[in-house]
Amino acid sequence: xxxxxHDAVAVVTGAGSGIGRAAAHxxxxxxxxxxxxxxxxxxxxxxxxxxxxxxxxxxxCDVTGLDDLEAVRKLALDRFGRIDLVxxxxxxxxxxxxxxxxxxxxxxxxxxxxxxxxxxxxxxxPHLLEQGSGHVVNTASTAGLLPYGFxxxxxxxxxxxxxxxxxxxxxxxxxxxxxxxxxxxxxxATNIVEQVTFYGKPAPPQGPDFPVLDADSVGELVADGVxxxxxxxxxxxxxxxxxxxxxxxxxxxxxxxxxxxP
Numbered sequence: 001x002x003x004x005x006h007d008a009v010a011v012v013t014g015a016g017s018g019i020g021r022a023a024a025h026x027x028x029x030x031x032x033x034x035x036x037x038x039x040x041x042x043x044x045x046x047x048x049x050x051x052x053x054x055x056x057x058x059x060x061c062d063v064t065g066l067d068d069l070e071a072v073r074k075l076a077l078d079r080f081g082r083i084d085l086v087x088x089x090x091x092x093x094x095x096x097x098x099x100x101x102x103x104x105x106x107x108x109x110x111x112x113x114x115x116x117x118x119x120x121x122x123x124x125x126p127h128l129l130e131q132g133s134g135h136v137v138n139t140a141s142t143a144g145l146l147p148y149g150f151x152x153x154x155x156x157x158x159x160x161x162x163x164x165x166x167x168x169x170x171x172x173x174x175x176x177x178x179x180x181x182x183x184x185x186x187x188x189a190t191n192i193v194e195q196v197t198f199y200g201k202p203a204p205p206q207g208p209d210f211p212v213l214d215a216d217s218v219g220e221l222v223a224d225g226v227x228x229x230x231x232x233x234x235x236x237x238x239x240x241x242x243x244x245x246x247x248x249x250x251x252x253x254x255x256x257x258x259x260x261x262p
Contacts (some may be wrong), residue, residue: 002229003135009080013024014090016043022219022242028055033051035076037061063090069123072089074124086124087137088117092195093155100200106154113158128178135139135179135226138166150159170231186210
């Protein structure tokens with residue numbers, strides 16, 4: 001089910017900066033044509049220009065609206081004639097104690113991080129299923145695999161949901177010729193702080209001491225993962241160690257983290 005990125009057509013949301021921009025460039029270096037989308041259209045156009053106007057096209061896209069995603073699908077088909085790869089890469093954070101984050105913030109994070117993927121599926125999966133080939137990449141997080149993100153519960157909850165959605169989607173789509181990958185980054189040097197809203201008293205971020213990678217390295221890992229039809233794309237070997245410990249004995253794992261908590 002691995003797709004040949006050479007001459008494939010990739011749609012990337014949240015591609016105006018960070019991991020999305022890096023993935024768009026990595027796909028393009030392998031010969032893919034790329035539809036670069038971002039909430040800030042100017043950023044998307046900058047990235048498309050970096051890739052090259054003959055190989056990329058850009059547009060603004062708000063993943064909280066089906067109309068925007070449908071317009072992206074039309075743009076891809078009008079410009080390149082097909083869609084082979086869809087990367088859902090938009091995410092925002094609400095950070096604070098569980099009792100400080102308001103319900104409205106939960107609604108916003110769920111609408112973007114989880115329902116943005118749901119909307120993308122509704123728009124793009126019928127096309128991929130009709131052609132019987134393609135690949136979907138969903139950006140989750142190690143916070144969606146492990147329980148350390150209690151200081152950003154809406155983000156943690158939605159990223160756990162994206163992991164579960166992606167696993168189940170893989171079981172559904174792989175027999176139909178469509179690959180699914182779930183990217184679970186840990187520390188990545190991006191401008192994600194622009195997407196963070198803080199509530200209550202500031203506190204140091206919680207989480208394992210994973211190494212921080214540059215976005216370009218993560219983009220290469222994504223493109224390589226797609227080419228190899230890997231489901232779980234981790235960027236830190238230490239995350240795999242944590243996963244094994246967590247899976248072996250959840251109670252013991254939580255007990256250790258509780259003792260280490262500040």
